[in-house]
Amino acid sequence: MREPKIIVVGGGLAGLMAVIRVAEAGVPVDLFSIVPVKRSHSVCAQGGINAAKNTKGEGDSTAQHFDDSIYGGDFLANQPPVKAMCEAAPGIIDLLDRMGVMFNRTPEGLLDYRRFGGTLYHRTAFAGATTGQQLLYALDEQVRRFEAEGKVRKYEGWTFLSAVLDGTGVSQGICAMDLKTMEVRTFPADAAIFCTGGVGAIFGRSTNSVVCTGSAQSALLQQGVDYANGEFIQVHPTAIPGEDKLRLMSESARGEGGRVWVPQRPGDNRPPLQIPVDERFYFLEEWYPKYGNLVPRDIATRAIHKVVFEMKLGVGGDAAVYLDLTHIPREVLDRKLEGILEIYEKFLGVDPRVEPMMVFPGMHYTMGGIWVDNEHQATNVPGIYAAGECEYQYHGANRLGANSLVSCIWGGMVAGPASVKYAQGLSKGCESVDVSVFDRERRRQEQINQALLRQDGAENPITIWKEMGSWMTEHVTVVRHNQDLERTDAKLQELLERYKKINLSDRTQWSNQTLNFARELYNMLILARVITLGALARNESRGAHYKPEFPERDDPNWLKTTRASWKNGQIRLGYEAVDTSLVPPRPRRYDVAS
Amino acid sequence: MAEKKSVIVRVRRQAGPNERPHWEEFELASRPHMNVIICLRDIAERPITRDGKATSPITYDSNCLEEVCGSCAMVINGKARMACSALVDSLTQPIRIEPMTKFPVVRDLSVDRGVMFENLKRMRAWVPIDGTHNLGEGPRMSPDTQAKAYPLSRCITCGMCLEVCPQVNDNNQFIGAAIISQVRLFNLHPTGAMHARERLEAVMGPGGVADCANAQNCVQICPKQIPLTESIAEVNRQSIKQALLGWLFG
Numbered sequence: 001m002r003e004p005k006i007i008v009v010g011g012g013l014a015g016l017m018a019v020i021r022v023a024e025a026g027v028p029v030d031l032f033s034i035v036p037v038k039r040s041h042s043v044c045a046q047g048g049i050n051a052a053k054n055t056k057g058e059g060d061s062t063a064q065h066f067d068d069s070i071y072g073g074d075f076l077a078n079q080p081p082v083k084a085m086c087e088a089a090p091g092i093i094d095l096l097d098r099m100g101v102m103f104n105r106t107p108e109g110l111l112d113y114r115r116f117g118g119t120l121y122h123r124t125a126f127a128g129a130t131t132g133q134q135l136l137y138a139l140d141e142q143v144r145r146f147e148a149e150g151k152v153r154k155y156e157g158w159t160f161l162s163a164v165l166d167g168t169g170v171s172q173g174i175c176a177m178d179l180k181t182m183e184v185r186t187f188p189a190d191a192a193i194f195c196t197g198g199v200g201a202i203f204g205r206s207t208n209s210v211v212c213t214g215s216a217q218s219a220l221l222q223q224g225v226d227y228a229n230g231e232f233i234q235v236h237p238t239a240i241p242g243e244d245k246l247r248l249m250s251e252s253a254r255g256e257g258g259r260v261w262v263p264q265r266p267g268d269n270r271p272p273l274q275i276p277v278d279e280r281f282y283f284l285e286e287w288y289p290k291y292g293n294l295v296p297r298d299i300a301t302r303a304i305h306k307v308v309f310e311m312k313l314g315v316g317g318d319a320a321v322y323l324d325l326t327h328i329p330r331e332v333l334d335r336k337l338e339g340i341l342e343i344y345e346k347f348l349g350v351d352p353r354v355e356p357m358m359v360f361p362g363m364h365y366t367m368g369g370i371w372v373d374n375e376h377q378a379t380n381v382p383g384i385y386a387a388g389e390c391e392y393q394y395h396g397a398n399r400l401g402a403n404s405l406v407s408c409i410w411g412g413m414v415a416g417p418a419s420v421k422y423a424q425g426l427s428k429g430c431e432s433v434d435v436s437v438f439d440r441e442r443r444r445q446e447q448i449n450q451a452l453l454r455q456d457g458a459e460n461p462i463t464i465w466k467e468m469g470s471w472m473t474e475h476v477t478v479v480r481h482n483q484d485l486e487r488t489d490a491k492l493q494e495l496l497e498r499y500k501k502i503n504l505s506d507r508t509q510w511s512n513q514t515l516n517f518a519r520e521l522y523n524m525l526i527l528a529r530v531i532t533l534g535a536l537a538r539n540e541s542r543g544a545h546y547k548p549e550f551p552e553r554d555d556p557n558w559l560k561t562t563r564a565s566w567k568n569g570q571i572r573l574g575y576e577a578v579d580t581s582l583v584p585p586r587p588r589r590y591d592v593a594s
Numbered sequence: 595m596a597e598k599k600s601v602i603v604r605v606r607r608q609a610g611p612n613e614r615p616h617w618e619e620f621e622l623a624s625r626p627h628m629n630v631i632i633c634l635r636d637i638a639e640r641p642i643t644r645d646g647k648a649t650s651p652i653t654y655d656s657n658c659l660e661e662v663c664g665s666c667a668m669v670i671n672g673k674a675r676m677a678c679s680a681l682v683d684s685l686t687q688p689i690r691i692e693p694m695t696k697f698p699v700v701r702d703l704s705v706d707r708g709v710m711f712e713n714l715k716r717m718r719a720w721v722p723i724d725g726t727h728n729l730g731e732g733p734r735m736s737p738d739t740q741a742k743a744y745p746l747s748r749c750i751t752c753g754m755c756l757e758v759c760p761q762v763n764d765n766n767q768f769i770g771a772a773i774i775s776q777v778r779l780f781n782l783h784p785t786g787a788m789h790a791r792e793r794l795e796a797v798m799g800p801g802g803v804a805d806c807a808n809a810q811n812c813v814q815i816c817p818k819q820i821p822l823t824e825s826i827a828e829v830n831r832q833s834i835k836q837a838l839l840g841w842l843f844g
Contacts, residue, residue, distance in 0.1 A: 097732030
């Protein structure tokens with residue numbers, strides 16, 4: 001029997017788990033990543049990972065986890081895959097525990113669990129407030145072990161450019177670029193699994209890392225891989241605004257008892273702790289008595305927008321609210337939240353143990369993504385799989401906190417074996433494909449590079465990127481109006497025109513980051529249009545997608561998945577039914593008991 | 595009208611590993627809460643030196659911008675630090691930005707820290723599991739052990755402890771504090787401890803723990819306040835025990 005060959009693109013949690021599963025099956029796997037995989041964006045996840053282990057005697061169950069996730073996602077997610085994920089979650093925690101993740105412990109030596117948004121149960125396992133880092137390292141170590149055994153080959157410092165499709169539209173490998181030598185090369189593979197994360201950079205400033213551009217997803221779309229629910233973008237309620245990045249302040253701060261408030265009186269400029277408690281407006285607790293500060297993120301974010309922009313109660317008249325931990329004992333804060341307190345202290349020079357933090361919502365998570373099937377993480381193009389934040393499957397219209405880490409790992413666990421099974425079932429593999437197929441794709445990509453390097457216009461890629469980001473943030477995040485969405489799409493098309501005149505200011509062929517950024521920028525502009533057009537078309541409000549013109553969820557017309565495809569160089573939106581076979585849709589009301 | 599304030603930045607540039615380095619100076623518009631990353635982005639948006647010469651954007655490593663990915667370590671005003679948390683207001687101008695010196699320069703401020711990942715491999719810095727299939731829960735662990743191990747597992751592999759270590763030089767292959775601390779971490783874990791001997795044998799090899807000369811610069815510079823000297827002392831103790839008694843019980 002021939003030996004199959006698998007490629008994984010992206011080395012965050014999903015990619016590393018996929019690699020582990022492929023290597024475990026005894027199949028050779030090549031792992032491509034822009035950064036050394038230990039520096040992937042999963043490292044930024046803070047609060048924890050959900051699994052209904054019911055260790056606090058609350059009667060939690062995987063069925064309850066499933067229901068919370070579907071309800072939290074406003075019934076847009078296909079239900080069977082979410083159910084499978086919730087049922088797998090307790091086993092995933094066990095596996096991570098065996099790998100040596102330093103989860104916080106109870107006095108009995110068991111894993112501790114804390115509260116998170118959108119649930120009433122202690123369901124979130126955590127390692128301080130750097131859980132993503134700890135999980136990423138555990139998987140990184142297992143992959144390093146396979147690497148030492150010769151089962152995995154890493155290509156770190158390489159970026160994905162395109163899939164290599166044969167004449168029948170089947171994927172036979174990838175085309176990638178070495179970011180040091182700028183060499184463009186093709187790599188044959190029977191199947192490629194994409195685990196390329198979120199699209200934060202499309203919004204300019206977000207909580208995401210620099211590499212989270214969505215460039216790979218966009219490149220795949222332009223080669224015929226469908227993209228689903230692009231318009232569903234999560235804006236996290238509590239981030240620290242910054243010019244280079246919006247630094248996340250984990251939901252776990254509220255899970256551990258943190259309270260969000262503003263002064264009741266507009267323009268009350270007293271230092272926060274001099275404002276008596278009865279002159280503070282704890283608006284989340286008041287409006288949502290049952291969930292309080294732990295309503296889902298879309299709800300909390302819209303509440304903050306209302307308080308700041310409609311009621312004009314932002315702290316100091318600015319776009320800011322307090323996230324207050326000062327009533328929690330220092331010892332508890334240090335043991336459970338140190339990682340995020342350190343970030344606030346380092347970047348703002350203020351100790352959040354003694355002074356309430358000032359926060360504001362920021363673009364955070366990409367619910368939509370590459371379309372995959374319900375069983376195998378397979379895309380519509382044979383040989384291409386996707387897992388993790390880059391695909392759309394698990395979070396519907398709004399992701400619950402601490403569900404992302406579990407969905408990444410679960411997606412990788414499914415995609416790895418599914419790709420192996422597909423590869424083993426092929427009668428002829430990638431080695432039988434004519435070399436001209438690979439040469440053609442390599443030349444096409446080299447020509448794009450050469451054209452960019454030759455170009456001699458007056459536009460700067462960073463400037464275009466910043467303009468795209470500010471338009472997307474202003475018009476395509478928390479509150480969306482059709483007129484603004486139309487204007488944004490026109491702006492994006494203008495930027496695509498201006499893109500043709502960009503000047504790289506760097507024509508060298510060695511570690512040319514500007515060339516790579518310019519390539520990503522084009523792909524970002526295309527995907528920005530997918531997000532904007534999806535939002536424009538969806539005339540309802542559901543989860544994170546909110547249109548004041550259409551304030552209600554509209555199941556008869558819009559309980560359906562947006563499926564964007566690429567036809568003759570144009571974006572085309574199609575729709576398909578959501579699988580709601582397990583939990584009938586019901587109204588989503590966090591202000592009253594459900 | 596108040597005069598527009600500016601930030602003066604000097605960057606040590608190098609077109610490639612074997613090219614001669616040179617300095618370029620830039621004048622940037624000052625804004626509140628600037629960090630060194632924002633300075634480098636400003637330069638990329640307008641790559642013109644202070645004396646009006648067109649140049650290229652600066653190549654540098656960065657990713658998370660919140661000091662948890664470990665990418666953006668560089669030497670700023672003579673001191674190793676993470677560029678994302680290096681706030682302009684706290685730096686003397688002109689701000690001098692250079693690549694770290696203990697790793698090969700790729701281009702400009704970007705360096706190759708691959709040696710650290712290779713050394714993690716040599717030290718077998720992992721918990722060997724039998725497989726990802728369901729084998730139940732992991733070993734129980736006291737909150738005290740977790741509290742000791744967790745800070746060690748926050749190492750971001752930035753390389754700053756190697757940058758400041760006098761024992762890391764052209765004549766020595768010292769693996770450095772970060773890697774030794776990982777040996778301690780995995781020897782602390784109940785399953786990892788079953789394989790402590792392999793790690794100790796590796797860390798007693800060339801460039802291992804014996805090469806530490808106790809300068810203690812590592813623990814001062816670590817951006818995550820990892821008790822690195824404690825880790826070195828502990829691994830040293832374990833190694834000596836292994837060397838003395840290993841042949842008896844091995």
